[in-house]
Amino acid sequence: MLTLAEIMETIKMVQEENLDIRTVTMGINLQDCADHNPAVAQQKIYHKITSRAKNIVTVGNDLAREYGIPIVNKRIAVTPISLIAGCTPEADYTDFALCLDKAAKAVGVNFIGGFTAFVHKGFTASDEKLIYSIPAALKQTERVCASVNVATTKAGINMDAVYLMGKIIKQTAQATAAQNGLGCAKLVVFCNIPEDNPFMAGAVHGIGEPECTINVGISGPGVIKSVVEKNKRCDLGILAEIVKKTAFKITRMGELIGRLAADRLGVPFGIVDISLAPTPAIGDSVAEILEAMGLERFGTHGTTAALALLTDALKKGGAMASSYVGGLSGTFIPVSEDACLAKAAAKGALSLDKLEALTGVCSVGLDMIAVPGDTSPETIAAIIADEISMGVVNRKSTAVRIIPVPGKKVGDYVEFGGLLGRAPVMSVHQFSSHEFICRGGRVPAPLCSLGN
Amino acid sequence: MDKGQGKGNRVIITVLGPDRVGIIAGVAQVLTENNINILDISQTILQEFLAMVMIADMEKSKLDLNTLKKQLLAKGKEIGVRIDAQHEDAFRYMHRI
Numbered sequence: 376m377l378t379l380a381e382i383m384e385t386i387k388m389v390q391e392e393n394l395d396i397r398t399v400t401m402g403i404n405l406q407d408c409a410d411h412n413p414a415v416a417q418q419k420i421y422h423k424i425t426s427r428a429k430n431i432v433t434v435g436n437d438l439a440r441e442y443g444i445p446i447v448n449k450r451i452a453v454t455p456i457s458l459i460a461g462c463t464p465e466a467d468y469t470d471f472a473l474c475l476d477k478a479a480k481a482v483g484v485n486f487i488g489g490f491t492a493f494v495h496k497g498f499t500a501s502d503e504k505l506i507y508s509i510p511a512a513l514k515q516t517e518r519v520c521a522s523v524n525v526a527t528t529k530a531g532i533n534m535d536a537v538y539l540m541g542k543i544i545k546q547t548a549q550a551t552a553a554q555n556g557l558g559c560a561k562l563v564v565f566c567n568i569p570e571d572n573p574f575m576a577g578a579v580h581g582i583g584e585p586e587c588t589i590n591v592g593i594s595g596p597g598v599i600k601s602v603v604e605k606n607k608r609c610d611l612g613i614l615a616e617i618v619k620k621t622a623f624k625i626t627r628m629g630e631l632i633g634r635l636a637a638d639r640l641g642v643p644f645g646i647v648d649i650s651l652a653p654t655p656a657i658g659d660s661v662a663e664i665l666e667a668m669g670l671e672r673f674g675t676h677g678t679t680a681a682l683a684l685l686t687d688a689l690k691k692g693g694a695m696a697s698s699y700v701g702g703l704s705g706t707f708i709p710v711s712e713d714a715c716l717a718k719a720a721a722k723g724a725l726s727l728d729k730l731e732a733l734t735g736v737c738s739v740g741l742d743m744i745a746v747p748g749d750t751s752p753e754t755i756a757a758i759i760a761d762e763i764s765m766g767v768v769n770r771k772s773t774a775v776r777i778i779p780v781p782g783k784k785v786g787d788y789v790e791f792g793g794l795l796g797r798a799p800v801m802s803v804h805q806f807s808s809h810e811f812i813c814r815g816g817r818v819p820a821p822l823c824s825l826g827n
Numbered sequence: 828m829d830k831g832q833g834k835g836n837r838v839i840i841t842v843l844g845p846d847r848v849g850i851i852a853g854v855a856q857v858l859t860e861n862n863i864n865i866l867d868i869s870q871t872i873l874q875e876f877l878a879m880v881m882i883a884d885m886e887k888s889k890l891d892l893n894t895l896k897k898q899l900l901a902k903g904k905e906i907g908v909r910i911d912a913q914h915e916d917a918f919r920y921m922h923r924i
Contacts, residue, residue: 377915379869381922382839382880441892443913624921631920 392597400573402580424478452578453489461501472512488578513558520576541756566766591633595625622692646701649693653713655796662715674725683736705738711798757808837915844908
């Protein structure tokens with residue numbers, strides 16, 4: 376029988392420490408929706424999404440009530456649209472994005488991912504059309520997320536794609552200037568993109584995935600912070616053990632909800648992404664965990680060590696708790712989405728360079744970062760190239776989600792609203808990377824890719 | 828899930844609020860009316876604040892969990908405490924392997 380203390384611990388996690396299921400994401404294969412006629416293809420896409428996902432919101436809400444754990448987001452990931460739209464003669468894929476948006480609204484999910492191209496070794500004609508459609512697509516839609524995979528450890532880095540994404544990010548910011556460049560918050564540039572990531576903006580239903588699947592992302596920074604605060608005097612070895620045990624508990628909730636949701640929706644259960652994902656809510660912050668460990672401010676010396684300890688303990692506890700761990704499964708440090716991270720950036724404790732270094736020990740890296748609106752496409756491309764190289768050489772999934780906010784300068788605050796939060800505009804290096812980026816070409820796969 | 832174990836219909840009912848006469852009776856009344864069997868009760872008082880947990884079996888009840896939750900919520904309002912019901916698996920999954 377469960378003890379009173381155990382029951383109260385679970386209730387406290389949910390009611391006081393913001394434990395929730397961040398997302399239940401349904402992955403849907405759209406490969407059978409390809410058609411030469413774009414209108415027919417879009418009709419098939421709309422029909423498939425709305426029939427496959429018609430119950431996802433109801434099931435999510437029912438589970439939340441019955442099990443007493445909030446399920447914050449219900450989302451959809453689809454096959455990369457560059458693979459589907461390529462069958463049509465269309466030069467612009469914005470209509471496909473509008474179709475996804477309409478389907479997302481019809482079933483009531485708040486985001487749909489998969490306006491995506493995989494170009495790590497080179498562009499197909501369709502990939503190029505999709506990428507050039509991104510600014511208009513993100514301007515005209517509300518819920519569509521776009522992603523582009525520009526590098527893998529096995530293929531190296533497509534530097535032409537990196538440069539192109541520098542320009543596309545600038546254009547997307549301009550296209551959504553009235554909302555502080557919000558379009559860029561829904562656009563992510565990847566290295567080693569996972570095919571089963573439930574989190575936005577990078578969720579996509581990869582080509583190795585089944586017809587339909589359920590992937591789950593959990594969120595428990597508040598729970599971890601609470602146990603770290605309770606154990607102020609223990610050494611770091613003991614602290615790692617405590618975090619590990621707590622990570623086990625919060626991941627079990629993800630595993631339970633994922634399996635139940637898959638069962639009720641009649642599709643196979645995919646994975647639990649054990650990433651610790653913060654929200655702008657007070658107490659639901661990754662930075663606060665590190666500050667509770669004894670750092671005055673996130674970003675100071677010791678931050679990398681503390682984050683490495685945290686991420687490793689999360690993985691060890693999470694891996695035990697779930698049969699299938701996947702997605703990104705690291706720790707997220709999205710600056711605008713974590714109030715304490717944004718504060719560290721505003722106080723000058725946290726720089727872009729430190730965030731890049733932190734990529735080495737967590738995941739994703741440069742996430743939800745606001746930079747001055749006059750940052751050049753070449754500088755953005757160079758920032759992407761740095762971050763992506765970390766992923767290529769270290770065999771990790773890394774990504775960049777950066778917003779050059781039109782008209783804003785270093786120190787200005789930018790409001791994105793809701794879970795996207797608010798952040799200060801951070802400074803970038805003023806020395807030019809122009810010539811390096813303009814060289815283009817393909818950076819060869821690193822030696823570590825030759826593992827056979 | 829765990830259909831073979833024969834305890835798929837257990838719920839955890841939690842009561843939080845100021846202690847007073849009739850809380851257990853009030854909750855028990857809702858459960859009795861709906862043919863729900865109480866398996867275990869434990870409680871603790873923290874500075875005049877009552878935290879009570881019941882484990883109950885809905886196997887023989889015709890009620891679904893969401894309706895039970897609504898009835899308990901209404902009863903809680905009547906007696907001035909917060910009453911919630913959750914499926915036992917939410918706790919068992921977290922604390923037992």
